[in-house]
Amino acid sequence: MRRTVIRRRVTRMISAFLFQPPLPISPKHQYSLLPLTTTQRFLTASHSFRTLSTKSIPNMQDSASVSYLSQREAAEIDETLMGPLGFSVDQLMELAGLSVATSVAEVYKPSEYSRVLAICGPGNNGGDGLVAARHLHHFGYKPSICYPKRTSKSLYTGLVTQLESLSVPFVSVEDLPEDLSEDFDVIIDAIFGFSFHGAPRPPFDAIIRRLQTLQKRPVIVSVDIPSGWHVEEGDHEGGGIKPDMLVSLTAPKLCAKSFSGPHHFLGGRFVPPSVAEKYKLELPSYPGTSMCVRIGKPPKVDISAMRVNYVSPELLEDQVESDPVLQFRKWFDEAVAAGLRETNAMALSTTNKDRKPSSRMVLLKGFDENGFVWFTNYESKKGSDLSENPFAALLFYWEDMNRQVRIEGPVERISEEESENYYHSRPRGSQIGAIVSKQSSVVPGRHVLYDEYEELTKKYSDGSVIPKPKNWGGFRLKPNLFEFWQGQPSRLHDRLQYSLQEGNPAWIIRRLAP
Numbered sequence: 001m002r003r004t005v006i007r008r009r010v011t012r013m014i015s016a017f018l019f020q021p022p023l024p025i026s027p028k029h030q031y032s033l034l035p036l037t038t039t040q041r042f043l044t045a046s047h048s049f050r051t052l053s054t055k056s057i058p059n060m061q062d063s064a065s066v067s068y069l070s071q072r073e074a075a076e077i078d079e080t081l082m083g084p085l086g087f088s089v090d091q092l093m094e095l096a097g098l099s100v101a102t103s104v105a106e107v108y109k110p111s112e113y114s115r116v117l118a119i120c121g122p123g124n125n126g127g128d129g130l131v132a133a134r135h136l137h138h139f140g141y142k143p144s145i146c147y148p149k150r151t152s153k154s155l156y157t158g159l160v161t162q163l164e165s166l167s168v169p170f171v172s173v174e175d176l177p178e179d180l181s182e183d184f185d186v187i188i189d190a191i192f193g194f195s196f197h198g199a200p201r202p203p204f205d206a207i208i209r210r211l212q213t214l215q216k217r218p219v220i221v222s223v224d225i226p227s228g229w230h231v232e233e234g235d236h237e238g239g240g241i242k243p244d245m246l247v248s249l250t251a252p253k254l255c256a257k258s259f260s261g262p263h264h265f266l267g268g269r270f271v272p273p274s275v276a277e278k279y280k281l282e283l284p285s286y287p288g289t290s291m292c293v294r295i296g297k298p299p300k301v302d303i304s305a306m307r308v309n310y311v312s313p314e315l316l317e318d319q320v321e322s323d324p325v326l327q328f329r330k331w332f333d334e335a336v337a338a339g340l341r342e343t344n345a346m347a348l349s350t351t352n353k354d355r356k357p358s359s360r361m362v363l364l365k366g367f368d369e370n371g372f373v374w375f376t377n378y379e380s381k382k383g384s385d386l387s388e389n390p391f392a393a394l395l396f397y398w399e400d401m402n403r404q405v406r407i408e409g410p411v412e413r414i415s416e417e418e419s420e421n422y423y424h425s426r427p428r429g430s431q432i433g434a435i436v437s438k439q440s441s442v443v444p445g446r447h448v449l450y451d452e453y454e455e456l457t458k459k460y461s462d463g464s465v466i467p468k469p470k471n472w473g474g475f476r477l478k479p480n481l482f483e484f485w486q487g488q489p490s491r492l493h494d495r496l497q498y499s500l501q502e503g504n505p506a507w508i509i510r511r512l513a514p
């Protein structure tokens with residue numbers, strides 16, 4: 001009985017919130033937003049063995065636009081989340097701080113940027129900084145905290161205790177080193193958030209002045225608002241801090257429009273659709289299980305300076321299998337166990353009769369001592385290359401494991417029966433796709449494929465057998481050469497090559513110079 005009354009009251013509160021007119025957000029507050037680029041994925045690559053990153057590339061729909069909030073809207077959303085929508089401040093702060101920590105980890109790897117100073121202000125922005133520091137500690141960074149104006153609320157004393165229990169040092173303003181660049185790689189600016197107003201008061205005024213003079217290092221990561229900036233007008237007087245990274249929470253505030261640093265991220269993956277609808281919020285979708293998403297323009301990168309230093313266990317002659325197929329099995333299984341996506345994706349290189357090479361990705365569908373099998377259209381470019389020159393090279397790159405495998409050898413078609421069996425094991429849509437696609441031929445437009453696909457889908461909607469096109473089937477490459485490559489520091493990689501000599505079934509293992 002009581003529960004029904006409460007439920008009714010909550011329902012009323014939520015609908016009151018939903019039907020209240022939203023504050024207008026003008027179209028000029030919509031800015032463009034780009035999906036995660038290959039470059040960013042490259043930059044986020046770590047330096048040793050990793051397990052699967054759950055990140056995926058956001059689709060193009062995400063790149064429409066992003067809305068900006070006024071100070072009033074930000075405060076109103078905050079109240080709504082913690083009122084009718086049932087969140088507690090602790091929860092939001094935890095998620096906000098985690099978003100900040102994951103954004104930092106996306107761009108600044110602990111191997112290069114381990115020494116973090118979180119400067120925390122008196123409000124919730126400061127609380128976000130304390131939470132972020134705790135997560136960064138667990139991510140492998142070495143955070144220190146400067147928290148000059150503490151509050152006695154249990155949420156904050158709890159956050160301080162948690163950090164102290166991790167032996168995270170607290171530094172007073174007076175004890176901060178003269179030259180911040182000597183002791184720190186990253187500064188988390190968690191001084192003021194969206195409730196900042198007026199001019200900064202001591203001791204934060206002096207701290208902000210010090211941040212204004214920083215050059216390249218340490219980098220500044222501002223939480224929600226670059227401290228000292230006007231929440232809506234930004235750095236309106238000029239000369240404010242120039243953060244390298246801004247992590248906007250919930251949605252960017254108007255000041256973020258004048259942020260010109262290289263890394264703008266959005267965090268706070270907790271906005272329910274009702275809030276987004278009411279405030280007409282255009283927000284990007286968060287990729288996979290990520291707590292943050294890059295917004296704004298992609299960073300300018302110096303391509304010539306892009307490199308990853310591989311660190312891996314050594315690959316030694318006496319540790320590998322004498323049979324390369326077994327060695328491949330071992331690495332393949334390890335890549336699968338590490339959760340890599342499409343472990344069976346491989347580059348297939350062929351040449352035509354004029355010795356012109358061409359490469360494309362295909363999926364490995366089976367391998368054993370008889371060879372490595374993939375499926376395709378026999379009348380495709382690769383199919384015609386292989387009929388002109390029945391030799392090919394396969395290449396696997398398991399990036400997260402710093403491993404590459406090369407396989408070369410003659411190629412032949414598999415039996416019709418094998419191809420039939422495999423074809424009918426595929427999803428029916430892909431079977432129809434194979435009929436529709438005269439692979440590698442010119443198509444006047446997507447609609448041509450789609451129309452035929454629709455037609456055939458109808459035709460086979462009764463569940464009857466979809467006949468395999470004659471020109472679709474498998475190839476098998478019988479290896480006569482393997483190379484197992486393991487990335488190592490200073491480009492001194494391990495390369496173990498397996499080759500066969502005429503008339504001798506035993507594989508010869510040789511180390512090649514990297």
Ligand SMILES: NC(=O)C1=CN([C@@H]2O[C@H](COP(=O)(O)OP(=O)(O)OC[C@H]3O[C@@H](n4cnc5c(N)ncnc54)[C@H](OP(=O)(O)O)[C@@H]3O)[C@@H](O)[C@H]2O)[C@@H](O)CC1
Pocket residue numbers: 074077078081092093096121122123124125126127128191192193194195196197198199200201204223224225249250268
């Ligand atoms: N969904 C959300 O919205 C979420 C919001 N979250 C976070 O909360 C932040 C907003 O927090 P907040 O409201 O506590 O305000 P914030 O700006 O941290 O500090 C206010 C303090 O600063 C002080 N102060 C103000 N001006 C000053 C000055 N000139 N010089 C000196 N002091 C000044 C002010 O004192 P007062 O002036 O009131 O005496 C008060 O003590 C938001 O930006 C985001 O980071 C996330 O945690 C979760 C999700």
Ligand SMILES: Cc1cc2nc3c(=O)[nH]c(=O)nc-3n(C[C@H](O)[C@H](O)[C@H](O)COP(=O)(O)O)c2cc1C
Pocket residue numbers: 342345358359360361362363364374375376377380381382383439440
């Ligand atoms: C990861 C990945 C896997 C692919 N797997 C296959 C495959 O197994 N068979 C296939 O015919 N095409 C596959 N494709 C498409 C090919 O890369 C290629 O576009 C197509 O086969 C036409 O190549 P061609 O014109 O050189 O013959 C795959 C593409 C990618 C990116």
Ligand SMILES: Cc1ncc(COP(=O)(O)O)c(C=O)c1O
Pocket residue numbers: 363375376426427430
């Ligand atoms: C054109 C084409 N054919 C075949 C395949 C292999 O698909 P399946 O795994 O269904 O055999 C792919 C995979 O990407 C493909 O793109």
Ligand SMILES: [K+]
Pocket residue numbers: 125189190191192193222223224225226227
């Ligand atoms: K801040």
